[in-house]
Structures are given as C-alpha cells and as structure tokens.
Amino acid sequence: MKESIVSIQNLNLKYQQKLVLTDLNWTINRGENYVLFGESGGGKTSLAKIIAGLQNGIGEVKINFDTNSHLPAEVLFVESWYQFKNLEGVANFYYQQRYTSQQAKDTLTVHAELVNYGIEKSLNLDKVEPILEALNFSSFASSQLIELSSGENKKLQLVKALWLKPQLLIIDQPYTGLDAASRKNLTILLNDVSQDGVQLILICNDSELPISINRFAEIKDGQFIQLDSLTQSSSTENHSGEIPSFLKESPVYSSENIVRMVNVNISYGEKQVLKNINWEVKAGEKWLLQGHNGSGKSTLLSLINGDHPQSYANELYLFGNRRGSGESIWDIKQHIGLISPEFHWYFDATSTVWQSIASGFYDTVGLFQQLPYSKSQQVDELVEYFGLMSSKNELLGSLPLGKQRLVLLARTIIKNPELLILDEPCQGLDQQQTQHFNHLVDELCSNGMTLIYVGHFESQLPNCLEKRILLESGEVKVVENLNIEA
Structure with missing residues (x-):
C-alpha cells in the first residue's frame, strides 16, 4: 500500500457565503509531485494555504511527515507575491517610497534577511550561495527589501524555500515575474530538490514545468479533478463582449x-x-x-x-x-x-x-x-x-x-x-x-x-x-x- 504525505477528506471552504471548496478529497502519496491548474478564483491558493496550516477549512487534513527523512518536517508555502515589513514590523508602505527610501534605510537588506532566516531555520549560509548565483541574485545582497521589484522579491522567497528544502514545498505561480533565464534555472533547481526528497505542489497554468512533475490536477467547481496530462484541463473559454x-x-x-x-x-x-x-x-x-x-x-x-x-x-x-x-x-x-x-x-x-x-x-x-x-x-x-x-x-x-x-x-x-x-x-x-x-x-x-x-x-x-x-x-x-x- 502506498504511503501518503497528505490526506484530505471532505474538505469544505465557504467565503462570503459562497462555497469555494465542496467535499474535496485528495491524497498525495510519497514521490508524487503535482501541478495544480484551475481558473482564477477557483480555490487553488486557499487549498494550498489550508494544507500549509495558514488557513482553516471544514474537513480532515492530515500531513504525514517522514520521520526518517533528513529534510525538515515542514510544509512551506511560497505565495505568488510577498508583503515584507520594515524594521519596526510594519508593512504599510506607499508606492513612491520605493524610490525615496534609499536614504531612510528602513527595511532589512537582502543579506540581513537571509542571515536571519538561516539562524531561524539552522541553515548553513554557504549553501545559499549556489542558489543565489543560479537565480542571478547575488548582486542584490546590499539592496533593501523595499528597493526590490516584484520579480526580485519573488526570487528572494524562492531562494529561501530552495535553501530550506522542506518535505513539502508548495509554490503559487512559481514562474510569475521571472525572466527567461531565471525560469530555466528555477526549473533545474526544482528538479534538484525533488531528487533530494522534497515533494512539490506547483500552482500554475504554465507549460514550462520541471520533469519531476508527475501528477496533474485541477480545481473545478470546488472539486479536485485528477488529470492525465498537462493539456487535459477542462477550463472553459472566456468570450469577450464588445469593447465599451x-x-x-x-x-x-x-x-x-x-x-x-x-x-x-x-x-x-x-x-x-x-x-x-x-x-x-x-x-x-x-x-x-x-x-x-x-x-x-x-x-x-x-x-x-x-x-x-x-x-x-x-x-x-x-x-x-x-x-x-x-x-x-x-x-x-x-x-x-x-x-x-x-x-x-x-x-x-x-x-x-x-x-x-x-x-x-x-x-x-x-x-x-x-x-x-x-x-x-x-x-x-x-x-x-x-x-x-x-x-x-x-x-x-x-x-x-x-x-x-x-x-x-x-x-x-x-x-x-x-x-x-x-x-x-x-x-x-x-x-x-x-x-x-x-x-x-x-x-x-x-x-x-x-x-x-x-x-x-x-x-x-x-x-x-x-x-x-x-x-x-x-x-x-x-x-x-x-x-x-x-
């Protein structure tokens, strides 16, 4: 019998009186790496947050970590974008502040953020260098977080995730905001951590996927639907009306x-x-x-x-x-x-x-x-x-x-x-x-x-x-x- 890492039974989620997930069932066995498709607003991100323990639903969600694994017994969810905080723990920045903050020094630098993360997770700082180089991010060490573009902030979160190598890694829109070279290298890095035992769930509609992805599914009408291939998604077309x-x-x-x-x-x-x-x-x-x-x-x-x-x-x-x-x-x-x-x-x-x-x-x-x-x-x-x-x-x-x-x-x-x-x-x-x-x-x-x-x-x-x-x-x-x- 196959051993599961995630077991979900009869999961329901209601948002503003609307059912987003309805009696959803999903079992992820060891060695299965999923890509999850679905229309925007269909519940993919909410499902990922429930698995990661960041959101509550009604139903049964069990995570079965491998006690013999050398990898951290964690589920890490990388959001499609990330809201950082300043040195006082506040996140209420305004748009133009990104271009005027160089004198203020009111957010951490990339290097300081990584040092803090390494201490928090007991990670070796030397092992993050190859990841930084692969994603062309080494030159941003002295940049403040507020100075980073959305693509650069996304890279920072991916660097931390690939450095940690949790037993289950869920990434929402992994390639969004990344240039072509970074997308290619990210695919290689995801294959590498998968070979080291990290199981992946990627939420995206992209055709560029790691070869380690071996399962395909979509969330449609609140249900989990297993697919046989990348091209089987049953999403309906959105027909445009006449322009105003x-x-x-x-x-x-x-x-x-x-x-x-x-x-x-x-x-x-x-x-x-x-x-x-x-x-x-x-x-x-x-x-x-x-x-x-x-x-x-x-x-x-x-x-x-x-x-x-x-x-x-x-x-x-x-x-x-x-x-x-x-x-x-x-x-x-x-x-x-x-x-x-x-x-x-x-x-x-x-x-x-x-x-x-x-x-x-x-x-x-x-x-x-x-x-x-x-x-x-x-x-x-x-x-x-x-x-x-x-x-x-x-x-x-x-x-x-x-x-x-x-x-x-x-x-x-x-x-x-x-x-x-x-x-x-x-x-x-x-x-x-x-x-x-x-x-x-x-x-x-x-x-x-x-x-x-x-x-x-x-x-x-x-x-x-x-x-x-x-x-x-x-x-x-x-x-x-x-x-x-x-």
Whole structure:
C-alpha cells in the first residue's frame, strides 16, 4: 500500500457565503509531485494555504511527515507575491517610497534577511550561495527589501524555500515575474530538490514545468479533478463582449512626443541603475520593454510615471514638456494609465471593486468624490465588460488575486489615457483571462493609444506590439522593430 504525505477528506471552504471548496478529497502519496491548474478564483491558493496550516477549512487534513527523512518536517508555502515589513514590523508602505527610501534605510537588506532566516531555520549560509548565483541574485545582497521589484522579491522567497528544502514545498505561480533565464534555472533547481526528497505542489497554468512533475490536477467547481496530462484541463473559454464605446475613441494627444530621454542616469550612492539612456516614444507607438530582473525596467517606468525624484536631475521630456518645468506629478499622471505588480501591492484593498475602478479617473488609490452620471455609466460598462458585476460592491482585498488584477486593469483604462503602461499586467490571471485582456489591449491600441508593455512570457504578449527596447544592466542593449505574429 502506498504511503501518503497528505490526506484530505471532505474538505469544505465557504467565503462570503459562497462555497469555494465542496467535499474535496485528495491524497498525495510519497514521490508524487503535482501541478495544480484551475481558473482564477477557483480555490487553488486557499487549498494550498489550508494544507500549509495558514488557513482553516471544514474537513480532515492530515500531513504525514517522514520521520526518517533528513529534510525538515515542514510544509512551506511560497505565495505568488510577498508583503515584507520594515524594521519596526510594519508593512504599510506607499508606492513612491520605493524610490525615496534609499536614504531612510528602513527595511532589512537582502543579506540581513537571509542571515536571519538561516539562524531561524539552522541553515548553513554557504549553501545559499549556489542558489543565489543560479537565480542571478547575488548582486542584490546590499539592496533593501523595499528597493526590490516584484520579480526580485519573488526570487528572494524562492531562494529561501530552495535553501530550506522542506518535505513539502508548495509554490503559487512559481514562474510569475521571472525572466527567461531565471525560469530555466528555477526549473533545474526544482528538479534538484525533488531528487533530494522534497515533494512539490506547483500552482500554475504554465507549460514550462520541471520533469519531476508527475501528477496533474485541477480545481473545478470546488472539486479536485485528477488529470492525465498537462493539456487535459477542462477550463472553459472566456468570450469577450464588445469593447465599451467610450474606449473606441482615439485619445486626445497633447503632444506628438510622449517620452524623450537624453542621456538619463540614475544612481543610488555608488550603484548605477540606469546608464546613459536615450529613448523616444512617439504618439501611437506600441513598445515592448524587456530585460532580466534587475535590469532597470521598473526604474525606467518610474521616471515616465513621475514617481522618481531623480527625474528632475535628468533631461527628460514627458508629453512635450521637460520634467521640472512647472508641471506636478498629478499633471503627468492625467495622461497615463498604469498597472504594475508594485502598484498592486500598495493599492488600497479596502475600496470596493466599483470604487477602485472609478478612482482611475482621478489617479488616486481610492474614490474620494462623487462621480458625475456619465462617468458612473462608464465604470458600469467596464465592470460588465470584465465580468465583475457580481463582485462590484465587494472589497478589493476580499477577491482572489486574479480578479483583483482585472479590477486594476479596468482602473488603468477607464480614462482612455494617451499612454498605457502595462508592467507584467497578466500576473495572477489564468490563460483565458490573459487572452481576454490582451484582446482588449489590441482593440484599444487599434484606436491609436500609445503603449509600453513589459512582459517576460512571449506567449502572453498582445499582437499590437511594434517596437522593442531591451535593457541589460541598466543600459539600452537593443532597439528594434517587431513583427509578432498572432
């Protein structure tokens, strides 16, 4: 008889009067490494948290650790994103603080975080070095946690998990936010720890999987369904309705030149993040911005969005005006619709879905004024277009991560901006939601909108992209025209 490590019987989970998991049964035997599929909001993450003891459900969940194993008798859950705390144990940072905190030193460095973790878990610090090198993370030792991008923060959590090597390792969206080289090396590292006895549960819809994955399943209608292969998932297609009429109008451009950078340099002390950047974005152009984690993409976008204080010390033109010529940060933001993983981190989760979308008219992180009737109608149209009608009065923070992202995507486009900045916009979305959103991006851009799109996954890019800029170690490595096929 096979020996199980996890045994789940008749597990139920209700969330806001809605059954998420219904009499779910699942047995994981020793040597079985699972990938868990399912639509966003289907209960995958909640199930993982219950197995890890981080959330309660009604039913029986037994973990049977191997008492003879040399690995720690732990279940470790790595979230799809991670909220760090400052030195006083507080996590209420604001978005722009990431670019102004270098003087404050109010969060731990990466090295200090790893030292503390090693002491807590009785780990040998020397053994983390090969993991850091494999994920190209060694150079971040002196970086504060608040300075890290979402992809870099994800790497830090993966480094800690692979260093610990628990008996059961559950990772939610393991490849999200990672560049191609890091994804490849992560796959190798996961295979290595699996061979050492770590059992894996990966929650993702990706086709890039470790060869050690030998079981496939999905959560559908609250039930666990065993699959025979990667391609057997029974998720239903998400058919897009017609784009709202107010988004079919071409944006009104204040200038033919949207962005112009002349020899832009950004440094923190002796660390140079951007080096002699020259880049021009004209009205109606659709750009793909790429580069490894830590290449400077987020810093570059923070200059365009008005969030970086060093923009005044550089020759930077936004919407025809030189930065520092009298315009405020809010004057700049009026022209821009932005979504990024970092912005999602810091957004007010206590606003309702409807309020969150409506706040995009005013570039605030909550709605603080009454909307005129015409704008209220536009919010309603987008709520319906994104399939959020049943959730429109719910708090943003109460929704699954994928639905939260859809809400913020709707917020991004509500004012039909001149410039759309989409930084990894499909993080947390399932395949159907990704297709749905990129179809919308293509439609918007066919009406003349300017686009800067950051994406690591070639299979998750919209078709409208025309040009590509590639950063490497803070420098422009490639500028080229694209011909991305459908």
